[in-house]
Structures are given as C-alpha cells and as structure tokens.
Amino acid sequence: MSDPRSVVAAATPVVTAAKASTVDRLKASAVRLRLSAIPIVQCALGAALAWFIAHDLVGHLEPFFAPTAAVVSIGVSFGARIRRSAELVIGVAVGIGIGDLFIAQVGTGVWQVGLVVAGAMAVAVFLDSGAILTIQAAGSAVLVSTLNQAPGAGPARMIDALIGGLVGVLMVAAIPLHPVRRAREHAAEVLSVMSKSLITCADGLLEQDSSKVHESLTSVRATQKQIDALRSALEGGREISRISPLYWNSRKRLERIHSAADPLDNAIRNTRVLLRRSLTLVRDDEVLDPRLIDLVDQLGHAVDVVRRMMLADPGEQPDQAEAARGLRSVARNSRPELVAGAGLSAHVVFAQIRSIVVDLMVVCGMQRISAIALLPPTVPNPYVTPEE
Known part of the structure; x- marks a missing residue:
C-alpha cells in the first residue's frame, strides 16, 4: 500500500495550482466588473430615461425600441458609440420600412418572414458593413412581419429608436468614463x-x-x-x-x-x-x-x-x-x-x-x-x- 503522506504530498502542488488559478480568475472577474461599472450604470439610467421620454412624454404605449436603442448605443465595449447609435437608427428604419412595404403586399407567413429578413439584411449590408445596422434591420423586419402592430406603428418605432440613440449619447456625455x-x-x-x-x-x-x-x-x-x-x-x-x-x-x-x-x-x-x-x-x-x-x-x-x-x-x-x-x-x-x-x-x-x-x-x-x-x-x- 502507498504511504498516505506521499499521496498528500503529491496532491499538494495540484491543489495549490487549482487554488491559484481560481484566485486569478476571481481577480480577473473583479477587474472586469470594475472596468465595466460605469457603462453598466450608463445603460441602466439610459434605458430608464429613454422609456420615460418615449412613454410618458411622447405618449407611445409600448416604446420597446427606445430603451433597447439606448442600451445598444451605450454598450459595455466602450467604443464607437456614436456610430452604433447611427447604425441602430438606420437599421431600425430599414427593417421597418422594408417590413411594412413587404407585408402590406404579400401578407404574413413562413416564407414571407424569411424573405423580409433576407431583403432587410441585404439592403443593410449594401448600405454599410456595420454589424449592428444589419442585425437591427433583421430584428425590426422580424417584428414587423410577426407582430400585430397598430396602424402608424412603424414611424413610432423609428422615433423610439432615435430617442434611445440620442439618450445613449447623452448618457456618455453626462456620465463619462475617463477617456485616458x-x-x-x-x-x-x-x-x-x-x-x-x-x-x-x-x-x-x-x-x-x-x-x-x-x-x-x-x-x-x-x-x-x-x-x-x-x-x-x-x-x-x-x-x-x-x-x-x-x-x-x-x-x-x-x-x-x-x-x-x-x-x-x-x-x-x-x-x-x-x-x-x-x-x-x-x-x-x-x-x-x-x-x-x-x-x-x-x-x-x-x-x-x-x-x-x-x-x-x-x-x-x-x-x-x-x-x-x-x-x-x-x-x-x-x-x-x-x-x-x-x-x-x-x-x-x-x-x-x-x-x-x-x-x-x-x-x-x-x-x-x-x-x-x-x-x-x-x-x-x-x-x-x-x-x-
């Protein structure tokens, strides 16, 4: 039989390495959270403010795109927020425009959804290579082609996206991270x-x-x-x-x-x-x-x-x-x-x-x-x- 002490001695380096690895991961997670604290606050306040403006001040009943646009335009990645806001608004406009136009002509259904999404994404890619623009165009097209929307909902959604994008830029200016x-x-x-x-x-x-x-x-x-x-x-x-x-x-x-x-x-x-x-x-x-x-x-x-x-x-x-x-x-x-x-x-x-x-x-x-x-x-x- 092997000596228990030798088994413990052999296992000690492995246990020590595992503990060190866990501590390193926890430290890295803490640093990551610290660096993202202000963007998280910006996103939370921006979403709430965008909803308040679109719902309470403008009077939209379900301003889904307002807080969504605010969060996407701010993000946690700390880069190109103005571009993201522009891409988001343009993407929503493209998706809603193509979706409304298509659904009004061919109705809703399985192949219609696929065709609307493909058309919206193709137009978005043609306009710009930004990923946010393309995804927002596709998402907006899906919503238009699958949800029952009240008449005039298209322009309201575009306004909500614009409100959210502007609120996102406002949050970055009002509660900025130190740029250096x-x-x-x-x-x-x-x-x-x-x-x-x-x-x-x-x-x-x-x-x-x-x-x-x-x-x-x-x-x-x-x-x-x-x-x-x-x-x-x-x-x-x-x-x-x-x-x-x-x-x-x-x-x-x-x-x-x-x-x-x-x-x-x-x-x-x-x-x-x-x-x-x-x-x-x-x-x-x-x-x-x-x-x-x-x-x-x-x-x-x-x-x-x-x-x-x-x-x-x-x-x-x-x-x-x-x-x-x-x-x-x-x-x-x-x-x-x-x-x-x-x-x-x-x-x-x-x-x-x-x-x-x-x-x-x-x-x-x-x-x-x-x-x-x-x-x-x-x-x-x-x-x-x-x-x-």
Whole structure:
C-alpha cells in the first residue's frame, strides 16, 4: 500500500495550482466588473430615461425600441458609440420600412418572414458593413412581419429608436468614463504580461526548462484581446473627449497614448517571436551566452518600469525618465559579441531584444530613428580604422 503522506504530498502542488488559478480568475472577474461599472450604470439610467421620454412624454404605449436603442448605443465595449447609435437608427428604419412595404403586399407567413429578413439584411449590408445596422434591420423586419402592430406603428418605432440613440449619447456625455485612464490600464495590462513572460523566459533559459518558456509564450499569445481592448478604449476615449466638456482637455494625453498603441503592438509581436525562438533554443540544447540570458531578464524588468510609467499621471516625469533609462541600459548591453559563434536561435533572440527596446522607447515618446541610434552597431563602421 502507498504511504498516505506521499499521496498528500503529491496532491499538494495540484491543489495549490487549482487554488491559484481560481484566485486569478476571481481577480480577473473583479477587474472586469470594475472596468465595466460605469457603462453598466450608463445603460441602466439610459434605458430608464429613454422609456420615460418615449412613454410618458411622447405618449407611445409600448416604446420597446427606445430603451433597447439606448442600451445598444451605450454598450459595455466602450467604443464607437456614436456610430452604433447611427447604425441602430438606420437599421431600425430599414427593417421597418422594408417590413411594412413587404407585408402590406404579400401578407404574413413562413416564407414571407424569411424573405423580409433576407431583403432587410441585404439592403443593410449594401448600405454599410456595420454589424449592428444589419442585425437591427433583421430584428425590426422580424417584428414587423410577426407582430400585430397598430396602424402608424412603424414611424413610432423609428422615433423610439432615435430617442434611445440620442439618450445613449447623452448618457456618455453626462456620465463619462475617463477617456485616458481606461486606455492606460489596458496598455499597462499588456506590459505586465510582457514583463512577467520575459522574466520567466530568462529563468527557463537559465534552467533549460522548456515548460517555463512555453508558459511565457502561452501568456503572451493571449494578449491580443487586451490589444483589441486598448484600441477600442482609444476609440471610445476620442468620442468622449469630443462630446463631453469634462474631458476636452484630455485630448493631447489621449493622442500620446494613441501614438503608443502601434509600437506597443509591435513590441508584443516581437516578444512572441523571441519566446518561440527561445523555446526552440531550449529544446535543441543550443549553447547560449549567459549574458544574453541576463539581457532577457533585464528587458523584462525594464518593461515593468514602462508599465508603471503608463499608469503614472502625466506630470510624473521621473517614471518616464526611469523607464527610458532602463531601456537605454538594455540597448547599451545588446552588443553583437553576445551571439558571436552562436546558432540561429540565439541570433533571433538577440535581434528581437533590440527590436523590442526600440518599440518600447517609441512607447515612451522617443522618435524611432533616435531609439535605433542608441543600439550598438552590429557591423563594423567602414569609415573607422582599427587604430581609431
């Protein structure tokens, strides 16, 4: 019989990992709820206000489209709300118009419903590629072709949709999210994953542990949703900075973060390449200069400083200076002798380190050509003699 103590000892790491995973999921859920708190409030108040205006002030008996339009135009995704409002109103108008026209001529029934929906969606797709416009056109066509509506209900529904869309825009202006903070948080989240992955990768390279490198690669591969969320937050932030007087003065800060989005995306893509090649390097038992491993670790810690800079207030220049200083140190240490006589994978890792440094310097506000100039040359200068 096996020793019970050995069974417990063997099960302990599994239990610990399960608890850690559960805690991580709960933390992620809490962060997601916190980031969505204001949009939830906006949707709730917007739906109630849209119903009140359409039902109590305008006098529509069943203003279904008013709160629906308000919720859809606000949404929780924090991006392109004005466009969503326009798509919703146009979609409802297309669906109701085609539905009323069709049903008046051919009546209701199984094939009529299918034909009305197909016609409404085809017209919506022809007018625009927006998904909301197409879905709203189809939904409105279904309602028109299946529900018994009172005469003149078509125009009333279009008015309700317009009321809801306008209320949605009003809610965004009256109770706005901070247009810069949310984008900074998404960027910092990407940088956090990137930093931890590079540090873990350095440990894996040092210990020849492919599982650590693979774990890092998996984490970085999952950052695309954060990049997409960052771009959505920037788009939503631009809308808020245009329609909300409270944040008109945030446009310059928002543009700075917007200019950092592409180089940050490039940096995370280059990190994926670095980690993939590091995994190949470990699995092939390729010899690696310890100084190159240390450089990967240095880069990971420098990325964490950039993360703190991203979360800092605009006036906190020391964080920006510290981030640039850390990246310059990595740049100075990325000398070609680190890969002298090394294999292909080591050269790829070395090249990606230099590319990531340049990308992150651009994130910090430096011009790309100036960032490249800080890197040690990889080939001798033909205009300098050895005596010089």
